[in-house]
Amino acid sequence: xxxxxxxxxxxxxxxxxxxxxxxxxxxxxxxxxxxxxxxxxxxxxxxxxxxxxxxxxxxxxxxxxxxxxxxxxxxxxxxxxxxxxxxxxxxxxxxxxxxxxxxxxxxxxxxxxxxxxxxxxxxxxxxxxxxxxxxxxxxxxxxxxxxxxxxxxxxxxxxxxxxxxxxxxxxxxxxxxxxxxxxxxxxxxxxxxxxxxxxxxxxxxxxxxxxxxxxxxxxxxxxxxxxxxxxxxxxxxxxxxxxxxxxxxx
Numbered sequence: 001x002x003x004x005x006x007x008x009x010x011x012x013x014x015x016x017x018x019x020x021x022x023x024x025x026x027x028x029x030x031x032x033x034x035x036x037x038x039x040x041x042x043x044x045x046x047x048x049x050x051x052x053x054x055x056x057x058x059x060x061x062x063x064x065x066x067x068x069x070x071x072x073x074x075x076x077x078x079x080x081x082x083x084x085x086x087x088x089x090x091x092x093x094x095x096x097x098x099x100x101x102x103x104x105x106x107x108x109x110x111x112x113x114x115x116x117x118x119x120x121x122x123x124x125x126x127x128x129x130x131x132x133x134x135x136x137x138x139x140x141x142x143x144x145x146x147x148x149x150x151x152x153x154x155x156x157x158x159x160x161x162x163x164x165x166x167x168x169x170x171x172x173x174x175x176x177x178x179x180x181x182x183x184x185x186x187x188x189x190x191x192x193x194x195x196x197x198x199x200x201x202x203x204x205x206x207x208x209x210x211x212x213x214x215x216x217x218x219x220x221x222x223x224x225x226x227x228x229x230x231x232x233x234x235x236x237x238x239x240x241x242x243x244x245x246x247x248x249x250x
Contacts, residue, residue: 041070041071041072042070042071043068043069043070043071044068044069044071044074044080044081044082045066045067045068045069045080045081045082046066046067046068046069046074046078046079046080046081046105046106047064047065047066047078047079047080047081047084047087047088047091047105047106048064048065048066048067048069048103048104048105048106049063049064049065049100049101049102049103049104049106050062050063050064050065050102051063051102052099052100052101052102053096053099053100054096054099055096055097055098055099055123055147055148056095056096056123057095057096058093058094058095059091059092059093059094059095059096059111060092060093061092064087064088064091064092064106065088066081066088067103069105075105075107077107077108077109078105078106078107079105079106079107079108090113091106091111091113093113094111094112094113095111095112095113095122095123096110096111097109097110097111097112097122097123098110120169120170120190123169124169124192125192127194128192128193128194129192129193129194129195129197129198130169130190130191130192130193131190131191131193131197131198131201131202132188132189132190132191133153133188133189133191133201133205133210134187134188134205134209134210135186135187135188135189135210135211135212136187139156139209139210139211139212140186140189140211140212141212141213141214144214145168145171145189145212145214146168146171147168147169147170147171148167148168148169149167149168149214149215150165150166150167150168150214150215150217151166151168151191151212151213151214151215152164152165152166152212152213152215153166153191153201153204153210153211153212153213154210154211154212154213155204155207155208155210156208156209156210156211157207157208157209158208161213162200162201162204163193163197163200163201165215166191166192166193166197167191167192168189168190168191168192168212169190169191169192170189170190171186171188171189171190172186172187172188189212
């Protein structure tokens, strides 16, 4: 065998070795798992409850905190750190107007600053009034009416419903449903009413007993009431089974 053939053979062996090495590298690289690249979704820091807040509870240290929230789930009512970086301090000592769960975004409608007012005034919706009526278990669904329930107000003497879908603010001094208690037996129910409805209630209570009829939670928005001031008394527009009827209370 001459030198030329030996050189060609050596080159062939070297080329085969390089090809095997490259093929092995390709197989090995294909077998290795490729780590996916994590792309962090854009977020914004929003104010959330740092603990469970109950209706009427004053906000104390640790009850509010900042938490990152996906921009795709943002709501215009949320309080953001960009807009109000001092919100935690600003809402310290405020009162919860509704129950807020731990980690739930806080809105300005759910927290109200007292600025010297009592907490009950903070629970009343703007434009509404709080008025109390005397009740007994016999005139208040056997005592099963709780704060934040919705009721119809009945003039017992006339046997007529004078107001519908009225929110109960408190039973006696209770303004929330205490854990484990399903019955609130009291002597006074505080209702959230419009100014005209307050007049209607005052006149009706002076002339006789009032009763409360508990509404189902599922039908709280199915019927409403409308009251207007009128000369010589107040007129209540009652919607009963789709039929409107005006009743004058003098």
